[in-house]
Amino acid sequence: MIEVSDLTKVYPGAVAVDGVSFRVERGQVAGFVGPNGAGKTTTMRILAGFLAPTRGSAVVAGFDVVRDSLEVRRRVGYLPETNPLYGEMRVEDYLEFRATVKKVPPARRRRRVEEVIDRCGLRERRRSIIQHLSKGLRQRVGMADALVHEPEVVILDEPTLGLDPNQVRDVRELILGLGRDRTVLLSSHILSEVERLCGRLLIMHRGKLVASGTPEEISNRLMRTGRVRLEIRGDGRAIKAGLEAVPRVARVLWSARGDLNTYLVESSDGSDLRPELFRVCAGRSWEVLELASERLSLEEVFSIVTAESPGGRAAASGGGA
Amino acid sequence: MRSFLALVRRELGTYFVSPVAYVILTVVLLISGLVFSHLVARMVEAAVPFDYSGILAVILWLFVITSPLVTMRTVAEEKSKGTIEIALTAPVPEAQWILAKYAAAMVLLLFLALPTVGFALLISRYGQVDAGAVACGYLGVVLSCSLAYAVGLFISALCSNQITAGILTFTVAFLLLVTSILAGQVSSSSAWSRFIEYVDLSACYGDFVRGLLDVRRLVYLLSGTVFFLFLSVRVVESRRWR
16 A cells, blocks of 8 residues: 655755655556656655655555655565666576565575566576676566565556567566555556556656546546547538537537548537437438547547646657657 | 675675775785785895784785775765665665675675785794784784775765775875874874874874784774764765755
């Protein structure tokens, strides 16, 4: 369980995290998204006990990150964004060392190391020196390290950064497995990944939490203009004029392929236009092939909530890989 | 305790994975070996007793001068490579982390100083060696290095570039060895000259090798070590709040 309230971190000359509050329950996978410099990494570092907040509090696995830092660190598995490792060590020795430092009881240590080696697919490379490994393999070593002490809370900063598609799939499966009985907080630039993995989204921008909830909740809340998608066969121009005449319709976008027309109808006040549109179409006997409310894609949500104050930062979003 | 030992083992490992341990060993054995053979030759020519304090002085100088090689990377490298982030998000108190680095440096010192005991053993086969004075001299070497390593660790904790840390530590270590030369520049009765005489490692060592265990010297070296280790821990702890 992670509970954050009014968390603020001020660096000299910059506010990295500005009054952020949220809660992630056990058995939930929450995803942090936001442009570079939004404060995701700083927040995660505070939750992992690496930095202390300037103001506000954070409780992780039942302990305060400032007062009971050691208890928090004992219960958190943390994979930093840069995935730093002691490169001169061998995979197996490194994991054994980390298990000892993370207070895994000696009787269980060997077994835990074997388990994470298997779980992260490192069996063939267990005797390799870490700095000789490829980026993907090193990322797996970092994952194994984060999990070796069976943490209650797992914090992963960009876990799939720099991995090839197969490795990304493996890591996703691993995370979904973790989410069954642990609290997982991850950050990512890849929106489709977050949407697939996370039951809960936390969108940060310029140090503030600008949106949180399930992907559906967020996109519904942000749908200021209810949008309906229509496919109608017939005379495109006449139909467009007809649709525009419907009350509360603000805008109609039209594209045609042959006599098949696709319309995107936006309402002026965010209300649901579907019943009204159905009546109009039925009244004029238009041949309607499709009538559906259009949900915002995560990319659209992201660009809406992070575009309000364009200062160059929002433009850099998604370029972090 | 178990995690402390694991940390010490890892630190020690880095000395032997990198050339540091071998470089220091080579420098110390080569130079002290040359001095030793020179002293033996003089002993034979002039038919005087072997002067063991000479060889100990060289050993002390060599270990103190090479102390930057031992300590410069300890904290600075973890900061520049980012491994401090995994080190300090494990349930390890900052004090334990620093002490493990200090302990590893001291174990390395004992390991590297061990072969030089061979000189004493060699002499004792053919002539007289004052075992007490030699043991006392080695105590002086260990305690002086202890202070030098604590200072080096502190400097490394302040820097995020190990070369900077190395150069600064070298400067301080060198000054600690030669302050007695500076003492000649100030009037002998002033507080400055007493201070300089107090902090000078060569003067400390002079007492030790004569078999003189002066409490003032012990207090200086041990309290200095504790003081700089304490400061190092504070520096590392303060990182969380910056």
